[in-house]
Amino acid sequence: MGEEKVEVKITIPKSLYDKIKEEADNAGFTDIEEFIRFVLEQLVESGETGEELSPEDEEKVKERLRALGYID
Amino acid sequence: MIPRPHGGRLVNRVLTGKRREALLREAGELPSIEISYERLIDLMDIAYGAFSPLEGFMVQEDYLHVLYDMRLSNDLPWTIPVTLDVDPEEISSVKEGDDLALKYNGEIVAVMRIEEIYGWDKKEYARQVYKTTDKNHPGVAKTYHRKELLVGGEIDLLREPSHPLENRILWPIETRVLFREKKWRTIVAFQTRNVPHRGHEYVQKAALTFTDGLLIHPLIGWKKPGDYRDEVIFAAYEALIKYYYPKDVVVLAGLLMNMNYAGPREAIHHAIVRKNFGATHFIVGRDHAGVGDYYGPYEAWEIFDEFPDLGITPLFIREAFYCKKCGGMVNEKICPHSEEYRVKISGTKIRSMIREGKIPPEYMMRPEVARVILSFKDPFVH
Numbered sequence: 001m002g003e004e005k006v007e008v009k010i011t012i013p014k015s016l017y018d019k020i021k022e023e024a025d026n027a028g029f030t031d032i033e034e035f036i037r038f039v040l041e042q043l044v045e046s047g048e049t050g051e052e053l054s055p056e057d058e059e060k061v062k063e064r065l066r067a068l069g070y071i072d
Numbered sequence: 073m074i075p076r077p078h079g080g081r082l083v084n085r086v087l088t089g090k091r092r093e094a095l096l097r098e099a100g101e102l103p104s105i106e107i108s109y110e111r112l113i114d115l116m117d118i119a120y121g122a123f124s125p126l127e128g129f130m131v132q133e134d135y136l137h138v139l140y141d142m143r144l145s146n147d148l149p150w151t152i153p154v155t156l157d158v159d160p161e162e163i164s165s166v167k168e169g170d171d172l173a174l175k176y177n178g179e180i181v182a183v184m185r186i187e188e189i190y191g192w193d194k195k196e197y198a199r200q201v202y203k204t205t206d207k208n209h210p211g212v213a214k215t216y217h218r219k220e221l222l223v224g225g226e227i228d229l230l231r232e233p234s235h236p237l238e239n240r241i242l243w244p245i246e247t248r249v250l251f252r253e254k255k256w257r258t259i260v261a262f263q264t265r266n267v268p269h270r271g272h273e274y275v276q277k278a279a280l281t282f283t284d285g286l287l288i289h290p291l292i293g294w295k296k297p298g299d300y301r302d303e304v305i306f307a308a309y310e311a312l313i314k315y316y317y318p319k320d321v322v323v324l325a326g327l328l329m330n331m332n333y334a335g336p337r338e339a340i341h342h343a344i345v346r347k348n349f350g351a352t353h354f355i356v357g358r359d360h361a362g363v364g365d366y367y368g369p370y371e372a373w374e375i376f377d378e379f380p381d382l383g384i385t386p387l388f389i390r391e392a393f394y395c396k397k398c399g400g401m402v403n404e405k406i407c408p409h410s411e412e413y414r415v416k417i418s419g420t421k422i423r424s425m426i427r428e429g430k431i432p433p434e435y436m437m438r439p440e441v442a443r444v445i446l447s448f449k450d451p452f453v454h
């Protein structure tokens with residue numbers, strides 16, 4: 001499960017860093033790197049469902065939901 | 073937004089069609105072991121993605137990380153090891169890298185690629201996961217009865233035995249499609265193993281005030297004598313939903329999953345699993361998944377502080393009671409009155425009234441719900 005990692009060095013304004021640090025503290029993160037990773041992940045992955053579902057499979061799922069009375 | 077599954081991708085290891093047929097034929101030639109009903113349930117939870125990102129039973133590295141750090145080796149939160157235990161004799165003919173057929177009641181249900189065979193320390197497991205080595209704890213007792221070695225590796229589900237309540241069970245891909253169909257953006261999940269009383273209803277409605285939908289998610293699995301039978305729980309909830317919830321805000325679906333009584337660790341586990349089902353919020357009860365007095369009343373809440381990266385929001389809603397002064401269901405946080413005005417809703421009291429065939433008072437349980445429970449000849453497990 002251990003995915004390969006790359007090191008990225010970025011330069012950001014001190015004021016932004018301070019804000020990020022404050023946000024990280026508020027959100028309960030002890031490690032600022034972990035917080036930045038978390039935020040980036042959320043940003044990049046939003047809009048994707050993470051499900052591998054072909055239209056045919058989706059129709060099958062809906063059929064079962066219909067049969068069980070969950071959808072009309 | 074419906075959250076992405078834990079780890080980013082919904083696992084699907086249920087084989088279908090030609091691949092399934094081919095593997096079933098091959099599996100007949102493989103060495104095999106018989107697995108217990110509880111491991112079969114784990115197997116299905118893995119295959120259907122309820123345990124995403126797990127693709128199989130844990131290898132030692134993940135096992136140890138989960139045991140000591142409450143995270144997988146890739147740092148993702150995970151608090152309860154998911155392992156397959158075997159006797160050394162059972163697997164004397166196989167080695168790492170081999171395929172192994174898993175049978176339930178003599179029938180092949182899955183194939184596992186053996187990645188690792190390793191030993192484990194049950195007492196240490198109990199100490200870490202259950203915070204006690206006392207064998208009177210039901211989870212600890214189960215642990216001590218398990219076999220001596222663990223086998224880790226990915227699995228493929230080939231066949232599943234039918235379940236009497238299979239039409240009550242939904243899997244993560246199904247609830248996810250369902251929530252999208254309903255256009256819910258926020259969904260709060262409620263874990264239960266009980267029939268609903270007014271306290272449960274209050275907690276659910278307090279949460280539902282702020283979310284688009286409510287997923288009532290009873291755990292289906294092994295029960296102990298004295299528990300309500302699964303079909304009674306479903307019927308009772310159906311009555312509650314019919315008479316006391318608006319149309320189209322509730323989904324009632326069964327979750328086939330083992331109960332460990334691991335208290336705080338299990339509260340995190342329950343939350344992760346609900347995220348995989350597409351919930352954005354999860355109600356964590358006081359002494360959630362606890363048993364006896366092994367855990368402090370708020371331990372299951374405090375542990376969430378250690379997991380800011382869980383990806384599902386816990387809702388800590390205090391136990392509800394009836395207050396004569398307030399004139400309704402309230403909780404500690406919103407009622408200023410003293411004990412003399414407060415009437416606690418006790419599941420134990422309700423249970424004994426049901427046993428005697430009596431309808432509990434309305435402030436404890438909705439009469440429609442009580443009548444449905446009493447309509448069963450025997451609502452309890454023996």
Ligand SMILES: [Zn+2]
Pocket residue numbers: 395396397398399402407408409413
């Ligand atoms: Zn009051």
